[in-house]
Amino acid sequence: MPDIFSKNQLNTTAPQPKIVSTTSEQTVLKPIHLFTTYCQNPRGISFAEQENDETIILFLRRDFITNTPWIIATVALIFIPSLIRFIFVSTNFSLFSLPETISLILLGFYYIIVVGFVFANLSSWFYNIGLITNKRGVDIDFINLATINVATSSLPDIKDAEYTQAGFAQSFFDYGDVRLRIEATGEVFVFEKVPRPTEVAGILSKLIGRQTA
Amino acid sequence: MSLDPTILTTIFKTGSIAYVKLALLILLGLYAIFIFMLATKIRSLNRTVFLPNESGEGILRTFAVLYFLTILSLFIITIVIV
Numbered sequence: 001m002p003d004i005f006s007k008n009q010l011n012t013t014a015p016q017p018k019i020v021s022t023t024s025e026q027t028v029l030k031p032i033h034l035f036t037t038y039c040q041n042p043r044g045i046s047f048a049e050q051e052n053d054e055t056i057i058l059f060l061r062r063d064f065i066t067n068t069p070w071i072i073a074t075v076a077l078i079f080i081p082s083l084i085r086f087i088f089v090s091t092n093f094s095l096f097s098l099p100e101t102i103s104l105i106l107l108g109f110y111y112i113i114v115v116g117f118v119f120a121n122l123s124s125w126f127y128n129i130g131l132i133t134n135k136r137g138v139d140i141d142f143i144n145l146a147t148i149n150v151a152t153s154s155l156p157d158i159k160d161a162e163y164t165q166a167g168f169a170q171s172f173f174d175y176g177d178v179r180l181r182i183e184a185t186g187e188v189f190v191f192e193k194v195p196r197p198t199e200v201a202g203i204l205s206k207l208i209g210r211q212t213a
Numbered sequence: 214m215s216l217d218p219t220i221l222t223t224i225f226k227t228g229s230i231a232y233v234k235l236a237l238l239i240l241l242g243l244y245a246i247f248i249f250m251l252a253t254k255i256r257s258l259n260r261t262v263f264l265p266n267e268s269g270e271g272i273l274r275t276f277a278v279l280y281f282l283t284i285l286s287l288f289i290i291t292i293v294i295v
Binding site for chain 2 (some may be wrong): 031032033036045046048099106110113115122123127129140147
């Protein structure tokens with residue numbers, strides 16, 4: 001009787017099966033940080049009406065360079081009281097005199113407003129989020145610190161994706177507007193000033209193509 | 214050199230600090246309301262989109278609360294000290 005199971009049992013080190021997966025199936029989830037403006041396959045993010053089988057493919061925010069104007073304004077605002085004081089002292093000019101306590105509180109109030117200006121601009125940038133899932137596009141806008149606008153559009157409704165990079169700054173820093181044209185209503189869905197608009201439009205075109213195929 | 218005929222000058226020089234205090238309190242109160250509204254909006258946004266803690270969402274929320282408390286403290290200081 002042939003001995004089937006006893007022969008060369010120790011030497012048979014069968015090679016481990018190689019997990020073959022296509023690049024489209026293999027997704028490495030990336031973490032989001034405070035200053036993340038573009039993230040493919042983000043980790044740990046979800047939204048209120050997300051379905052169970054819905055995965056977020058792209059996370060977008062306005063490019064960080066768009067924050068430059070208010071950052072410069074903040075730096076200027078920080079130095080304005082010192083500058084005014086310096087000018088008044090050096091020219092020996094006085095508009096009116098205030099008690100020490102009131103001037104201190106006024107100065108404190110001024111700097112609280114400056115911090116508020118930073119906070120308002122930062123939160124406005126932080127919560128202007130664009131999400132692209134395997135089912136839809138979601139655009140969350142925090143407009144003028146008073147209005148929250150959440151717009152969604154399912155991928156089969158999107159006709160095409162296009163992008164615009166206008167001006168030197170947008171070309172140099174590689175950011176621009178990505179527009180999605182919605183078939184039924186003819187409305188345009190805009191992700192404003194997002195980084196790498198070429199890639200974003202490319203990913204969207206692929207997703208739209210997959211949906212229509 | 215000093216400019217005299219402004220309203221502010223008269224107010225300050227006559228020593229009626231009460232007007233300044235009142236104006237400051239009104240400004241601080243209005244500003245506190247504005248910041249409270251902003252903090253509420255942020256809370257509402259955090260219910261719409263759930264960002265991970267390392268994304269700075271927690272920092273912004275904590276900052277909003279601390280900022281509101283700072284304004285309230287300044288409001289109280291203005292009432293007590295000035």
